[in-house]
Amino acid sequence: MKRFLLLAMLSALLPPGCAHNPYPASPAATLAPRYYAQTAVPAVFHAEEVCLESPNITAASPNERSGLDSGSGDSYFALRAPASERKDVEDKSADAELEGEQEVSIADPLEPFNRAMFHFNDKLYFWVLKPVAQGYNKIVPEGARISVQNFFSNLGFPIRFLSCLLQADFSGAATELGRFTVNTVWGIGGLLDPSSGKELNLQKQEADMGQTLGIYGVGQGFYIVWPFIGPSSARDSIDIAGEYFLYPVSYIRPWYAWLGVRGYEDVNYTSLRIGDYESLKETAIDPYVALRNAYAQYRLQKIKAKKSLKPAPSRPGGVTFER
Amino acid sequence: MKKKIACVVIILALNSAPAYAGAPLDMVRVNVDKVLAVLRDKQLGKEAKTERLETIYKSMFDEEELSRRALGRNWKKLNPAQQQEFVDLFRRLLEKAYIDKILDYTNEKVDFTKEIIISPDQAEVQTKVITSSRQVPIFYRVIMKGGAWKVYDVVIENVSLVQNYRSQFNSIMAKNTPAQLLDILRKRVKQK
Numbered sequence: 163m164k165r166f167l168l169l170a171m172l173s174a175l176l177p178p179g180c181a182h183n184p185y186p187a188s189p190a191a192t193l194a195p196r197y198y199a200q201t202a203v204p205a206v207f208h209a210e211e212v213c214l215e216s217p218n219i220t221a222a223s224p225n226e227r228s229g230l231d232s233g234s235g236d237s238y239f240a241l242r243a244p245a246s247e248r249k250d251v252e253d254k255s256a257d258a259e260l261e262g263e264q265e266v267s268i269a270d271p272l273e274p275f276n277r278a279m280f281h282f283n284d285k286l287y288f289w290v291l292k293p294v295a296q297g298y299n300k301i302v303p304e305g306a307r308i309s310v311q312n313f314f315s316n317l318g319f320p321i322r323f324l325s326c327l328l329q330a331d332f333s334g335a336a337t338e339l340g341r342f343t344v345n346t347v348w349g350i351g352g353l354l355d356p357s358s359g360k361e362l363n364l365q366k367q368e369a370d371m372g373q374t375l376g377i378y379g380v381g382q383g384f385y386i387v388w389p390f391i392g393p394s395s396a397r398d399s400i401d402i403a404g405e406y407f408l409y410p411v412s413y414i415r416p417w418y419a420w421l422g423v424r425g426y427e428d429v430n431y432t433s434l435r436i437g438d439y440e441s442l443k444e445t446a447i448d449p450y451v452a453l454r455n456a457y458a459q460y461r462l463q464k465i466k467a468k469k470s471l472k473p474a475p476s477r478p479g480g481v482t483f484e485r
Numbered sequence: 486m487k488k489k490i491a492c493v494v495i496i497l498a499l500n501s502a503p504a505y506a507g508a509p510l511d512m513v514r515v516n517v518d519k520v521l522a523v524l525r526d527k528q529l530g531k532e533a534k535t536e537r538l539e540t541i542y543k544s545m546f547d548e549e550e551l552s553r554r555a556l557g558r559n560w561k562k563l564n565p566a567q568q569q570e571f572v573d574l575f576r577r578l579l580e581k582a583y584i585d586k587i588l589d590y591t592n593e594k595v596d597f598t599k600e601i602i603i604s605p606d607q608a609e610v611q612t613k614v615i616t617s618s619r620q621v622p623i624f625y626r627v628i629m630k631g632g633a634w635k636v637y638d639v640v641i642e643n644v645s646l647v648q649n650y651r652s653q654f655n656s657i658m659a660k661n662t663p664a665q666l667l668d669i670l671r672k673r674v675k676q677k
Contacts, residue, residue: 308617451652451656455653459643
């Protein structure tokens, strides 16, 4: 029965094929672009390119079908949007979809300044931070470094807790509160992280102020690279203020003690991630653009994940380890 | 002739239909396991490992889909010959960029969390690479092509590789012709 249905659907949906196919193609190519293309790539190449997504329609309702027929761009959208969101762009032309759809990007009016700062941070990393972290690596075993990271991460509790509250993510806030209590008391002041173990399963909630604004609909604004801090956006720069007020380390006085602790935290953090930045740089053709895009994508996803979390707050939070 | 082709199409479609259940995750798992097996094999030298990984890569990824999406709207600005060359250069670029990192693999564990079916022929397989100090989510986006699931994008820590390259190609193509783009890639591949 299932097979019959499938066959019926196929026969009903495949013949219309690609109504907008600008290239005259053989009937076979229009009939079965996907399967045929494998054996006759050069001949039906263009047809395949345009019709590629038409088999999608097996599961689509009639009104969706017209949209899918409109061009090859659909899949670009489909791949990062849940099916429910796909409808929005259906009737745009293929090109508009490619340009106007969720192409993740960020405005960069300060590009010359940002490039200079990128360069500065790059040198800071390779000339200072990395060699120091490497030396530190040799002296301190990994377990200890992870503990230090846990300790600082535990201190970041106020920011995450307050952000969760502001996001009306009460389950997240409760999780953070539980984590802070458990890790501070049983985790020797936060050096250990017993709460993320299997028994308690309280995972760190990646919440920050920029994300909170994003959830309430504030746009990212323009891209900005801060010296020492790195990539940010106009909106996410609020986290600099957030850290100033809510991160306990910021209250250390005198200033050089603060600087020392903050620097040490960075060295420790870097020591666990040597190679990450290098990878990004080596794999990129234009590292500046690659980092900018990675930042935009990462932030967008962080906001999206939190938004989609709301209806089902019981799901554990993200697993990315980022400050 | 038409009928014959239609028959073949239907047979192919029917054969691939049962594969929908859990197939994307299985495909990724099988290939990742193969990669891990190669990496753990202490008898193989670097060359042999690279060669084997390349074979796995070719069966696991849909190179053309990957390239096409990485270029986005610029794909159509390239003529078929240029497109072909681009596919080739892009593969070499990726290989060059990632092979050392993959070969550096020490003792990470890979968890196959779940698969999300986006549409009958698209899915996302979510995995987690667990190292001693952290967990890195790696998602594979797969598409059904010719009866098999193939990877067309890899999302590492929520950053899509294809989108990331697309932003770079967009910025290059804003100032350059397709021929110049290929030239940049050729130089890049030859470097070092």
